Amino acid sequence: MMQRTRQKVASEPSRALRWLPLTLLALDLVALAAAGLIALWGRHGLTVFSTPTGLQESLGVAGVLTLPAWLAAIGIAGGYDRQVLGAGPDEFKRVVRATFVTAGALGVGCFLAKYQLSRGFFLLAFAAGLVLLLCVRLAMRKVLHRARRRGHLQERVLVAGTPQRIDEISRVLSRESWLGYGVIGAVVTTPSASSLEETAAGVPVLGSAADLLDVAEQNAADVIFLTGSVLGSGEDVKRLVWEVEQHGIEVVIAPSVVDISQERINVRPVGGVPLIHVGHARWAHAGRASKRVFDVVGSATLITLLSPVFLFAAVQIWLHDRGPLLFKHHRVGRHSERFECLKFRTMVVDAEAQVEKLQQKTGQAALLFKMKDDPRITKPGKWMRRFSVDELPQLFNVLRGDMSLVGPRPQVQREVDLYESGMERRLLVRPGMTGLWQVSGRNDLTPQEAMRLDVYYVDNWSMIQDIAILFRTVTAVFGSRGAY
Incomplete structure (x- = not known):
C-alpha cells in the first residue's frame, strides 16, 4: 500500500537566489587572481622553458586583459545562468569551454601581435585557473545542495497536469531536495479533480489549468512545471510562455518521457519544433x-x-x-x-x-x-x-x-x-x-x-x-x- 505523505513546500520566495550568479562571479575572480599568483610563483622555479622572457612583460597588457576576458567568456558561454547552477554537468562544461576559448584567443592574439608572453606563465595560469574554477564550482554546488536540503534557496514551484502526473513530479522534486524546487501547489487539467483540496500525495490543489497564470501570480510562483497532460497545441504553449515571461516566471516542460538519462536524449529542432530523440537502452x-x-x-x-x-x-x-x-x-x-x-x-x-x-x-x-x-x-x-x-x-x-x-x-x-x-x-x-x-x-x-x-x-x-x-x-x- 502506497504511503500518503504531504509534500514539503517552500514557505517564502527566496530573494537570495538572484545573488547566486554575482556571488559565483566574485568567487571566480578570486580563483583567477590566485591562479595568476600560482603561475608567477611557479614560473620562477621552472627550468623547462629556456626563453628569457621577463615576467614583468608577461603581466603587461596581456595579463590585464586576460582576467576580464576570461570571466566574460564564462559569462558568454552561460556559466552564470541560474538554470545550470547546482545540477548537471553543463555548468562545468561551459567553464571548460570558456577556458579553452580564452587560452586559444590569447595565444593567437600574442602570436599575431608578436607579443612575447612567457610560455611557462601561460601554461601554469590556465592550468591552475581551470582547476581552481572547477573547484570553486564544486564547492559552491555542495554548499548550495546543503542549503536547499535545509529548506533554503528554494524556488516556489507550481505544477500543472493531472493529479497522477502532479504526484509523480512532486515526489521526484521532494526526494531530490538538492534541486531547490519547493512545490507550493498544483493546478489540475481534469474537471473532475478541480474540486479536490489536495492530490493523493498531499499537494494542495489551487485551481484549474484555465486559471494557471492567475494562480501563479497569487501564490508568488517562481517556476511553473507543465506536464505532458496540460500541453495543448504548439501555439497554446508559445502564448503561455509569452504571458508567463512578462511576470518573471520560468517555465519548465516535463514531458511524459521519464527515467531516461541525459546521454540518451538528443533534442533536435526541426522547423521550429523541438523533437526529442531517445537513444536505445544501454543495458547491453x-x-x-x-x-x-x-x-x-x-x-x-x-x-x-x-x-x-x-x-x-x-x-x-x-x-x-x-x-x-x-x-x-x-x-x-x-x-x-x-x-x-x-x-x-x-x-x-x-x-x-x-x-x-x-x-x-x-x-x-x-x-x-x-x-x-x-x-x-x-x-x-x-x-x-x-x-x-x-x-x-x-x-x-x-x-x-x-x-x-x-x-x-x-x-x-x-x-x-x-x-x-x-x-x-x-x-x-x-x-x-x-x-x-x-x-x-x-x-x-x-x-x-x-x-x-x-x-x-x-x-x-x-x-x-x-x-x-x-x-x-x-x-x-x-x-x-x-x-x-
Missing part, C-alpha cells in the same frame, strides 16, 4: 568485457585491502554463538540464473524460518522485505549491517562472475515472482554489491522507488555512473543512512 553495454575487467580487478584489490576486516568480523560472529560464519542464500542473477549469494551471518541460525511469521505480523509484502528493528539480528550483526560489513563476502561473488561491483540488488525467487511493469529488466545485467538503490536511501526507500532506481540503472548504464556510485557508496556506508 553493462555486459561488455571492460566492466568485467573492472569488476575482477576491483574485487581482488578490495579483498586484499579489507582482509583484516574479514578476519575481525569472522571472529566476532564465531564468539557470539559459535554458529556458521557465512550465510549462503540463493539469489536470482543475470538472465534469471540462480547463484549462492555470500554474506556474513548477521541473524540467528533459524532466521529464514521466521520470515513468513514476521511478514504477517508487520503486514509487509515479500518484495524487498525489511524490518527496522528485526528481532532476528544478532549483536555483532547490528554493527555489521550498519556499516555494510556483512556484504563484504559478496566480493567473492563478483570475482567469480555471479555479481558486479555496481548493479541492481540481487533478489530471491519469491521477490522476482512479484515483478510487474517492467521490473524484470533488472535481470538483464549482473546484480551488484551496490547501486543507485544503495546510495539513494537504501532501506528508507519504498519498494517501488527502489525498483524504479534499479530499472533506471539498467536502461542508462555507463562506466562513469558506476564509478560515481562507488564513491557515493563510501559516503552512504559511513553515514549509515537507511541501514538496518
Whole structure:
C-alpha cells in the first residue's frame, strides 16, 4: 500500500537566489587572481622553458586583459545562468569551454601581435585557473545542495497536469531536495479533480489549468512545471510562455518521457519544433568485457585491502554463538540464473524460518522485505549491517562472475515472482554489491522507488555512473543512512 505523505513546500520566495550568479562571479575572480599568483610563483622555479622572457612583460597588457576576458567568456558561454547552477554537468562544461576559448584567443592574439608572453606563465595560469574554477564550482554546488536540503534557496514551484502526473513530479522534486524546487501547489487539467483540496500525495490543489497564470501570480510562483497532460497545441504553449515571461516566471516542460538519462536524449529542432530523440537502452553495454575487467580487478584489490576486516568480523560472529560464519542464500542473477549469494551471518541460525511469521505480523509484502528493528539480528550483526560489513563476502561473488561491483540488488525467487511493469529488466545485467538503490536511501526507500532506481540503472548504464556510485557508496556506508 502506497504511503500518503504531504509534500514539503517552500514557505517564502527566496530573494537570495538572484545573488547566486554575482556571488559565483566574485568567487571566480578570486580563483583567477590566485591562479595568476600560482603561475608567477611557479614560473620562477621552472627550468623547462629556456626563453628569457621577463615576467614583468608577461603581466603587461596581456595579463590585464586576460582576467576580464576570461570571466566574460564564462559569462558568454552561460556559466552564470541560474538554470545550470547546482545540477548537471553543463555548468562545468561551459567553464571548460570558456577556458579553452580564452587560452586559444590569447595565444593567437600574442602570436599575431608578436607579443612575447612567457610560455611557462601561460601554461601554469590556465592550468591552475581551470582547476581552481572547477573547484570553486564544486564547492559552491555542495554548499548550495546543503542549503536547499535545509529548506533554503528554494524556488516556489507550481505544477500543472493531472493529479497522477502532479504526484509523480512532486515526489521526484521532494526526494531530490538538492534541486531547490519547493512545490507550493498544483493546478489540475481534469474537471473532475478541480474540486479536490489536495492530490493523493498531499499537494494542495489551487485551481484549474484555465486559471494557471492567475494562480501563479497569487501564490508568488517562481517556476511553473507543465506536464505532458496540460500541453495543448504548439501555439497554446508559445502564448503561455509569452504571458508567463512578462511576470518573471520560468517555465519548465516535463514531458511524459521519464527515467531516461541525459546521454540518451538528443533534442533536435526541426522547423521550429523541438523533437526529442531517445537513444536505445544501454543495458547491453553493462555486459561488455571492460566492466568485467573492472569488476575482477576491483574485487581482488578490495579483498586484499579489507582482509583484516574479514578476519575481525569472522571472529566476532564465531564468539557470539559459535554458529556458521557465512550465510549462503540463493539469489536470482543475470538472465534469471540462480547463484549462492555470500554474506556474513548477521541473524540467528533459524532466521529464514521466521520470515513468513514476521511478514504477517508487520503486514509487509515479500518484495524487498525489511524490518527496522528485526528481532532476528544478532549483536555483532547490528554493527555489521550498519556499516555494510556483512556484504563484504559478496566480493567473492563478483570475482567469480555471479555479481558486479555496481548493479541492481540481487533478489530471491519469491521477490522476482512479484515483478510487474517492467521490473524484470533488472535481470538483464549482473546484480551488484551496490547501486543507485544503495546510495539513494537504501532501506528508507519504498519498494517501488527502489525498483524504479534499479530499472533506471539498467536502461542508462555507463562506466562513469558506476564509478560515481562507488564513491557515493563510501559516503552512504559511513553515514549509515537507511541501514538496518
